[in-house]
């Protein structure tokens with residue numbers, strides 16, 4: 001058996017299964033872990049309504065996906081894993097909600113050389129709704145959905161998701177080690193999202209809430225309706241059913257992200273996904289939770305699916 005750590009949790013898997021990057025690397029307890037193959041590295045810096053950011057790339061260069069985590073805490077964690085600031089060449093934004101863009105200017109100020117990749121609509125929404133300095137436009141590299149662009153040696157395509165921000169998208173990222181697809185903050189899985197996720201080797205998918213917990217939560221009915229709506233968030237069951245429906249041998253890693261702190265738990269999300277995947281007897285190498293609240297405290301779960 002080999003061991004891989006994700007945000008301080010250990011995943012065991014069978015060495016006889018086919019090997020696809022990222023390859024295992026031990027970590028010290030209590031710190032987030034970079035997943036790496038010969039080249040590919042993935043690191044969640046935070047996930048959930050309190051803030052979202054992740055690193056994807058190689059040990060030489062890469063990108064940050066979303067700017068909802070303070071670089072003051074994220075950059076030292078990245079540096080501890082060999083990712084120094086000059087290696088981060090771009091920041092991608094999925095949409096302009098606070099938990100995804102709150103620290104965008106702080107990131108750009110800390111990195112200086114990096115560009116922010118987002119659609120013009122997302123940039124306008126961010127400037128309109130948040131107190132982001134207009135100088136951010138100097139760093140913008142405009143992108144458009146379904147039009148691939150290259151950064152850090154990866155070819156990236158933004159695709160439409162269904163959410164209630166100014167503009168909403170996921171990313172299909174072609175790396176030297178396969179396709180990494182990010183789909184978060186989406187009430188339903190759009191046709192384009194399904195298209196890209198079907199070809200994924202690595203999938204990061206939202207598992208925001210559990211139906212029963214949301215129903216009995218202290219949230220107002222209006223907020224519950226917003227979350228459950230087609231432009232809200234994805235629930236555990238829908239994410240699990242979808243992943244089971246698109247499963248193929250090329251899909252080797254699934255990361256569950258954006259868990260609600262109030263209306264979900266790591267145990268529930270893992271259980272629902274486990275049941276759906278076991279039902280279709282997937283030989284998935286790993287699936288794991290991207291930490292639901294903060295990456296700096298170990299409380300996420302990971303399991304092997306046989």
Ligand SMILES: [Zn+2]
Nearest residue numbers: 049097099185
């Ligand atoms: Zn969000």
Ligand SMILES: [Zn+2]
Nearest residue numbers: 095097163185
């Ligand atoms: Zn959102």
